[in-house]
């Protein structure tokens with residue numbers, strides 16, 4: 001691997017929905033300040049895996065998880081882990097933009113307020129910085145009190161990214177963040193991901209192999225709940241080790 005520290009370290013991770021195993025013996029290390037793409041056919045476990053990284057699967061009844069996940073060195077499945085703090089350090093952005101039915105300001109200030117920031121000036125500073133980080137400040141600075149739901153889909157998705165950034169995470173999980181967006185909005189998010197990796201560790205599920213090839217440093221190929229191949233993106237797409245990876249990226253299935 002490269003010289004950077006490992007931000008996410010997964011060892012022998014198994015996940016079951018009831019009796020059905022959805023992830024089998026996943027082992028992977030994600031370096032800090034990089035973009036990792038998760039690819040594979042529908043139902044192979046990409047979203048399930050992503051959700052194990054901030055314990056979103058805890059919310060689903062009947063889920064059993066074995067193995068170890070460390071984020072920034074912390075074993076996130078230990079009993080004494082504060083799940084709210086974990087989700088602060090591991091933010092998540094979903095397929096369809098999901099702004100709260102609040103103002104633009106209120107959306108971004110929501111997380112910092114929950115974590116105890118009350119001073120208006122500090123909140124204003126965080127809101128401006130977060131919106132600047134996603135390239136939205138100039139577009140919305142004169143209407144911060146307007147409802148976030150009045151923004152375009154692409155703007156809403158950048159707002160949701162800004163909302164995650166406002167609580168200063170280490171890791172940003174993105175589950176097909178552009179699948180509901182038009183090509184121009186998609187290009188903006190892809191550009192943004194490239195900028196954000198200077199500060200954050202980004203893990204992104206995508207159905208779009210061109211997108212994975214464009215924006216990720218490393219790619220993980222999943223099939224039937226197994227991690228088949230995990231390599232730097234250029235190698236995985238040009239010279240895969242595993243014949244099943246080759247079949248998938250050359251469009252033979254999926």
Ligand SMILES: Nc1ncnc2c1ncn2[C@@H]1O[C@H](COP(=O)(O)OP(=O)(O)OP(=O)(O)O)[C@@H](O)[C@H]1O
Pocket residue numbers: 017022040041042043044045046047048049060
């Ligand atoms: N809440 C759940 N309860 C039971 N089974 C589930 C649940 N969520 C996912 N599964 C199953 O786990 C497997 C992996 O699903 P997952 O959504 O992680 O795949 P995916 O690769 O993200 O798929 P897609 O690309 O279609 O989003 C599938 O067989 C799915 O049906």
